Amino acid sequence: MPLVGNHGVNTSAIAISNGVKQLKDIIVGLLGFGNVGKGFATVLKKNKAYIESTLGCSITIKKILVRDPSKYSNTIMPDTLFTDNADEILTDPQIQIVIELIGGVQPACSYITKAIRQGKHVVTANKAVIALHGKELFELADKHQVSIRYEASVGGGIPIIASLTKSLAANEIEEIVGIINGTTNYILTRMDQEGMSFKEALAEAQEKGFAEADPTSDIEGEDAAYKLSILTHVAFGVDINPAGIPCVGIGQISEKEIDFARQLGYKIKLLAMVKKNGGSLNVHVHPALVPIDHPLAAVNNEYNALYVKGNAVGELMLYGKGAGPLPTASAVWGDVLEVAKIIQNQIKDTNTIRIKNGFEPGNISSGSNAYYIRLQVIDRPGVLGKIATAFGRNSVSLESVVQRGRGGKTVPLIFITHEAEWDNLNAALNEIKQLDTVEEVASILMVQSRL
Amino acid sequence: MPLVGNHGVNTSAIAISNGVKQLKDIIVGLLGFGNVGKGFATVLKKNKAYIESTLGCSITIKKILVRDPSKYSNTIMPDTLFTDNADEILTDPQIQIVIELIGGVQPACSYITKAIRQGKHVVTANKAVIALHGKELFELADKHQVSIRYEASVGGGIPIIASLTKSLAANEIEEIVGIINGTTNYILTRMDQEGMSFKEALAEAQEKGFAEADPTSDIEGEDAAYKLSILTHVAFGVDINPAGIPCVGIGQISEKEIDFARQLGYKIKLLAMVKKNGGSLNVHVHPALVPIDHPLAAVNNEYNALYVKGNAVGELMLYGKGAGPLPTASAVWGDVLEVAKIIQNQIKDTNTIRIKNGFEPGNISSGSNAYYIRLQVIDRPGVLGKIATAFGRNSVSLESVVQRGRGGKTVPLIFITHEAEWDNLNAALNEIKQLDTVEEVASILMVQSRL
Numbered sequence: 001m002p003l004v005g006n007h008g009v010n011t012s013a014i015a016i017s018n019g020v021k022q023l024k025d026i027i028v029g030l031l032g033f034g035n036v037g038k039g040f041a042t043v044l045k046k047n048k049a050y051i052e053s054t055l056g057c058s059i060t061i062k063k064i065l066v067r068d069p070s071k072y073s074n075t076i077m078p079d080t081l082f083t084d085n086a087d088e089i090l091t092d093p094q095i096q097i098v099i100e101l102i103g104g105v106q107p108a109c110s111y112i113t114k115a116i117r118q119g120k121h122v123v124t125a126n127k128a129v130i131a132l133h134g135k136e137l138f139e140l141a142d143k144h145q146v147s148i149r150y151e152a153s154v155g156g157g158i159p160i161i162a163s164l165t166k167s168l169a170a171n172e173i174e175e176i177v178g179i180i181n182g183t184t185n186y187i188l189t190r191m192d193q194e195g196m197s198f199k200e201a202l203a204e205a206q207e208k209g210f211a212e213a214d215p216t217s218d219i220e221g222e223d224a225a226y227k228l229s230i231l232t233h234v235a236f237g238v239d240i241n242p243a244g245i246p247c248v249g250i251g252q253i254s255e256k257e258i259d260f261a262r263q264l265g266y267k268i269k270l271l272a273m274v275k276k277n278g279g280s281l282n283v284h285v286h287p288a289l290v291p292i293d294h295p296l297a298a299v300n301n302e303y304n305a306l307y308v309k310g311n312a313v314g315e316l317m318l319y320g321k322g323a324g325p326l327p328t329a330s331a332v333w334g335d336v337l338e339v340a341k342i343i344q345n346q347i348k349d350t351n352t353i354r355i356k357n358g359f360e361p362g363n364i365s366s367g368s369n370a371y372y373i374r375l376q377v378i379d380r381p382g383v384l385g386k387i388a389t390a391f392g393r394n395s396v397s398l399e400s401v402v403q404r405g406r407g408g409k410t411v412p413l414i415f416i417t418h419e420a421e422w423d424n425l426n427a428a429l430n431e432i433k434q435l436d437t438v439e440e441v442a443s444i445l446m447v448q449s450r451l
Numbered sequence: 452m453p454l455v456g457n458h459g460v461n462t463s464a465i466a467i468s469n470g471v472k473q474l475k476d477i478i479v480g481l482l483g484f485g486n487v488g489k490g491f492a493t494v495l496k497k498n499k500a501y502i503e504s505t506l507g508c509s510i511t512i513k514k515i516l517v518r519d520p521s522k523y524s525n526t527i528m529p530d531t532l533f534t535d536n537a538d539e540i541l542t543d544p545q546i547q548i549v550i551e552l553i554g555g556v557q558p559a560c561s562y563i564t565k566a567i568r569q570g571k572h573v574v575t576a577n578k579a580v581i582a583l584h585g586k587e588l589f590e591l592a593d594k595h596q597v598s599i600r601y602e603a604s605v606g607g608g609i610p611i612i613a614s615l616t617k618s619l620a621a622n623e624i625e626e627i628v629g630i631i632n633g634t635t636n637y638i639l640t641r642m643d644q645e646g647m648s649f650k651e652a653l654a655e656a657q658e659k660g661f662a663e664a665d666p667t668s669d670i671e672g673e674d675a676a677y678k679l680s681i682l683t684h685v686a687f688g689v690d691i692n693p694a695g696i697p698c699v700g701i702g703q704i705s706e707k708e709i710d711f712a713r714q715l716g717y718k719i720k721l722l723a724m725v726k727k728n729g730g731s732l733n734v735h736v737h738p739a740l741v742p743i744d745h746p747l748a749a750v751n752n753e754y755n756a757l758y759v760k761g762n763a764v765g766e767l768m769l770y771g772k773g774a775g776p777l778p779t780a781s782a783v784w785g786d787v788l789e790v791a792k793i794i795q796n797q798i799k800d801t802n803t804i805r806i807k808n809g810f811e812p813g814n815i816s817s818g819s820n821a822y823y824i825r826l827q828v829i830d831r832p833g834v835l836g837k838i839a840t841a842f843g844r845n846s847v848s849l850e851s852v853v854q855r856g857r858g859g860k861t862v863p864l865i866f867i868t869h870e871a872e873w874d875n876l877n878a879a880l881n882e883i884k885q886l887d888t889v890e891e892v893a894s895i896l897m898v899q900s901r902l
Contacts, residue, residue, distance in 0.1 A: 041764045042780050043621055046623070046763070047621055047622065047762065047763065050620065050622070050806065051621050053805045053806060056622070056801075073508075076610065082849035148663070151618065157767060159610070159614050159619070162610075162614075162617065163610050163613075163614075166610075166785060166788070167602065167610035167613050167782070167785040168781065169501070169502070169609070169785060169788050170498055170505070170780075170781060170784030170785060170788060171781055172497070172498055172501055186557075293749070293751070295746075298744070298746050298748070305765075309540035310781065311498065312490075312498065312608070312777045312778065312780055313771060313772065313778050313781035314606035314608065314775070315754075315771060315772065315778070316608060316609065316770065317768075317769075317770040318768075318769055318770075319768040319769075319770065320764060320766060320768065321766065325762065326762075326765065327764050328766050329621075330621060330622055330763035333763070334618040334620060335619070336615060336621075337621060341798075343895075345797075345798040345799060347792075347798065348796060355504060357500065390845045402789060430694075
């Protein structure tokens, strides 16, 4: 009989009582009791009947690790559950699943490592740990015959990891384009719908709890890059350091740009994208123009969405709340229920991603894309000819050119290119900057292709 | 050791060869080789490496049931696989999974029943069999300790069943609203975007293969009702006969109605809806006005989408191709891979839906809704007052009234109501019909609430 987690942990899922087989309770320990931890406990209170009818037995939170247990009297959980000693969870032989909801790389990663070595299954919502150390942790979990699950680390309540690893498992994934940062999507939506400036929209997002006091990691695309690195690993079996992903944030996007984009039939969204391109992957986080009739254009406010292209399923989009205590807890619970089933059925699970499609981790480029270029130019006959010539000389072909307004000192001249290599575009723009009629290259954005 | 499928079937998933444990091949039989069957085989050819790396072993299609094997020479599968004798699949002890892709109630249902009795697992894409006989089949499968999976029966390639039963298992589901019929969505989209008439759009849909020669079941909402019945069973544990679902099709929708709706900020979509309403469920299939900024409004052409509200995850929408050989095969393959894992790990699976939330099957109503009412009235002072009084007297309160155009024999007068009970609305409309200034109640549509 294959046994899992046989390192001093209570692994026998079936008890015999009066000759009747009965599933034993599942016992879990919680690391962290912030917003998501509280959400996790709240969902158990609210939906105990659903959870236990799925499990076929009851589930108990035995201990909760917090920094200062004295601060946790009168929460929805009994005071006696709180501890500041991680080992009371990590080395308790009764605890079968460790649920890590602390966030940040350390000490979360050490706790997860120790839990695995102790033969415990792990569920985590931690994007940083999985993006930076996922591969080692999956291998370690395989070695110790335990499971690690991380659905909540990308897209909050959206079941993207389960879809990629299970429902779509017979597909070759060709492309994933995601709106996976709620903060920036909220800001861009408010700028678009209310004509707010970036600053105003950011202030409102902070007030409503959609942006942190220090929003740098969200605004500059770092948060999205972590999540994209996880998606790339899951969908393509390729391990990339998030710091190596070409990444542009939304700090430079003005309400004027959003307005120009709207007039041309586009919304501006911060897209995280990974796309197969022959033997390499194009991976980047970049603000992009999304055609108004593309389903991603309808993803507003704090919502997230993942647009996936598979070679059997075609286009699929999953849309939902990418953050928040309850949506995130919903995903954590989905994982816990799956791991409970693994325990109950003594399933031999594999955590490492086994996809073999020959992509080398080094072989990452941001690829060829269509671009939106806004120049500020002096409104004089002949200016367009010189610019168009510079594009053409560098193999950048144009889909459209629009001039907005007349008579100012300079006027905006907007180009949408066909797919072009970044190096070619860059060379063209360097020539264009030299022209005495061109005041500035005011904006360079990507353009998402139509459905 | 718990054994599954121990009715003469080769259930041992693990072979010992030279002292090394190795997973044995998975062997399946196919019932039907129409579009989806061919899609299933095509996906195996294309993505064998992905499928087998997920499985950890190889998978073989041993036999394919067709009506006339002589017609299947030179397909992508060897001629020798085709048979017209179902028992060559249903009673072959080597075949572990029977994949039913014939469609229609009979003989598909008898084949599935026999396969289960023979201890075989079943994967099916058959909405009619699952909607009409799902409950008995799930119970039979539990009795015989085999699994039955039917992801492809609703929403083609969209992983809605897996999401409801697994990722969202800790949620109480409050509402599901679906665009789950591609034919009608294609027609409505073309009428909206190109100003086509219903007839023109239907003809185009037939030409492009999005509508059948006899489109009645799609147009009248019957197809959607079958799928809604499956969703209701999975999400609420309630078994309803599709014929008992209040159902209105799109045959009465004119391009003029779509135009009026657009002017008011709505798209018209055929929605299949099930919604918790205290101790009962509101269930119906009905054309409805969807606010333009609702994500369902952006679901165009042959695409499907399922909008789910759970009490933890909040709003979630899954969007994708609801039909077609490859998207449907993608979902069938997802199920086959799951069942293969069940075989390999000798998992004790439960097929019956265990949700207990006290809804009685009889307790189905179409509930209270906001409505769009278009009257054709004689343009004369005082007409609005009489109509508004009739609505008020019957407890139907109004959100807005718009009159379009002037000077014809009659003019359209459009009302959007707040949530109202159907019986009250009906009573109001009966009074209104008696007014001599009212020529006709030209249209009654539901209105989907805003996000």
